[in-house]
Amino acid sequence: MKYIDEYRNPDLVRLLLEQIDNAVSRPWTIMEICGGQTHAIVRHGLDQLLPSSIRLVHGPGCPVCVTPLEMIDRAHTIAAMPGVIFTTFGDMLRVPGSHQDFFSVRSRGADVRFVFSPLEALQIARDNPRHEVVFLAVGFETTAPGNAMAIKQAATEGLGNFSALSSQVLVPPAMRAILSSPDNLVQGFLAAGHVCTITGLCDYFPVAETYGVPIVPAGFEPVDLLNAVLKVVEMLEAGETGVVNAYERVVSRDGNAGALRVMDDVFEIADRTWRGIGVIARSGLRIREKYAAFDAERKFDVGHIEPKESSLCMSGDVLRGILQPEACPAFGKQCTPLSPLGAPMVSGEGACAAYYRYQRAWGA
Amino acid sequence: MCLAIPGKLIAISQEHGLKMGSVDISGSVTRACLEYVPDIQVGQYTIVHAGFALKIIDEAEAAESMQVWNELLRAEAEERSARERR
Numbered sequence: 441m442k443y444i445d446e447y448r449n450p451d452l453v454r455l456l457l458e459q460i461d462n463a464v465s466r467p468w469t470i471m472e473i474c475g476g477q478t479h480a481i482v483r484h485g486l487d488q489l490l491p492s493s494i495r496l497v498h499g500p501g502c503p504v505c506v507t508p509l510e511m512i513d514r515a516h517t518i519a520a521m522p523g524v525i526f527t528t529f530g531d532m533l534r535v536p537g538s539h540q541d542f543f544s545v546r547s548r549g550a551d552v553r554f555v556f557s558p559l560e561a562l563q564i565a566r567d568n569p570r571h572e573v574v575f576l577a578v579g580f581e582t583t584a585p586g587n588a589m590a591i592k593q594a595a596t597e598g599l600g601n602f603s604a605l606s607s608q609v610l611v612p613p614a615m616r617a618i619l620s621s622p623d624n625l626v627q628g629f630l631a632a633g634h635v636c637t638i639t640g641l642c643d644y645f646p647v648a649e650t651y652g653v654p655i656v657p658a659g660f661e662p663v664d665l666l667n668a669v670l671k672v673v674e675m676l677e678a679g680e681t682g683v684v685n686a687y688e689r690v691v692s693r694d695g696n697a698g699a700l701r702v703m704d705d706v707f708e709i710a711d712r713t714w715r716g717i718g719v720i721a722r723s724g725l726r727i728r729e730k731y732a733a734f735d736a737e738r739k740f741d742v743g744h745i746e747p748k749e750s751s752l753c754m755s756g757d758v759l760r761g762i763l764q765p766e767a768c769p770a771f772g773k774q775c776t777p778l779s780p781l782g783a784p785m786v787s788g789e790g791a792c793a794a795y796y797r798y799q800r801a802w803g804a
Numbered sequence: 805m806c807l808a809i810p811g812k813l814i815a816i817s818q819e820h821g822l823k824m825g826s827v828d829i830s831g832s833v834t835r836a837c838l839e840y841v842p843d844i845q846v847g848q849y850t851i852v853h854a855g856f857a858l859k860i861i862d863e864a865e866a867a868e869s870m871q872v873w874n875e876l877l878r879a880e881a882e883e884r885s886a887r888e889r890r
Contacts, residue, residue, distance in 0.1 A: 441830040443810035443849060443861060451877050476807040529854070530880070532844050557855020559822075559837060577853075582835045583841055586856040589822075597820065634808045634851065637859045660807060663873075689866040690851055690859045699858070789806065789828060 447661030453489075456666035461491050463673050469625045470672050471618070471761055473499035473611055474580075474632035475789020476660050482794040483661045487670075494673065497625075497761035503579045503630060504535055504787035505759055506714040507607040509747035510539040512783075515576050515605055517742040519545045519552050525568055527561040528576040530554040531788035536780055538748040548780055557687025558590035558604070565594065565602035574736045577604040582634040584608050584725055585699035588706035591727065591734045603736040605688075606727050609712055610645040611635050613723035618713075618760065619651040626761065628667070628672040630658040633687040638703075640695025644683045652681045659687040706731055715783070753782035758791050765795040772796060808853035810861060813838075813846050827852050 472478060478498045481487055487496045500506050510777040516537045518524035526542070533542045533554060555561050561575035576585040587604060594602040611632055616726075618624055631644060636657040644655045648737075654675035658668030668686035675684065685691055703725070712724025727735040754771045757763035765771055765784070775781040777793055784790030805808065807848040816838065818824065823838040836857045842849055847876035 441810075442812070443866065444830075452873050453874070455876060455880065476805045557837075560856050582805060582808065582853055582858070585858070586837070586854045589837065589839060589856070593820065593822065632806050634806045634853060635860065637808075637851070688869070689862045696840055696859060698842065702839075 475502035502789040605736040608725035755782035808851035
């Protein structure tokens, strides 16, 4: 597979590991904030191959995992309403809310469908004019342009039966929140490569400068990830800060201008609650007033929602990188992908799911 | 949601006023909206996420980086051979 296989070359992986080993002279803590990278690191065992002085911690890079419980409950409530066809990406289906998940909602007669793209949800709306079609728009900046396009297209076509429930979050404010925390141990970042494909690098320069850290946009294959780790380590060893691009074949300094324009047309920046972390100012996207008719949060009255978190779930600590998944007492016992206590165990980008899937020390 | 898969654009069409494409991802063809890569040509590579092509892959840059790494590997192999011959 072109642009995948060559970035899994074991000889290159070995070469980069040697270069990292030669470069490092003291312990460093590096964080990635991207669930896709978390899974790639754990899947390929990169954290175990690196010198023991480099500690890779996983940040809140799973947008499903950081969606507030209130929003999950809201989505379940809307999905259960008569006349609604609720559409969502597949890994949301088993995410537990306070009392149920989408599977249990569906088992009681609701029409819940998983889609691969918001444009599929739009087609469902075209095909079902007498139903309200709701799309759960969860994601970081990588997903926002597609979700924005779907909303904009619905407005263009006058698809009044389509709406989106937005749980969009932004990465740079999360970085700032982590770096501002009094117990922060993170010294450098791998930045989410495909987020940067959309946004470019401009938002990261002030973060690097204010907090004095290296930030390196990274890809998702072993060679890409290790190359980025090498760049972070070299900068840390040299006492350098700033942004260095390690994913140049798809990340440019200015990002995707067309995508940013449509995002800006449809969304505005808003404060957002991150599950397990709390409110982070200006860290999310809200559908603008001019597209209010396509905003499911405004459209559907769900009444009062009282979220109820699991007392056993420690996803907040996992998302902030201060607890490794296998250190959670419930990991692999009360909490498994088939019976998750929280989103990180069931989301395709959750750290707990990655550790469980790739059998990291559970039950030991 | 961050994972995007690289694939080769094999056809361009229009649907509901949107530029759409067929992208060959390792033999499996998927549909993707091309509105965010308006200059893409058939035969170019792109990354696809949630039904959208997000960027034309810079093949020249990729080739250049890979060449640098391959040269390092070649140099390392030569040095190893030289050591074994001594």
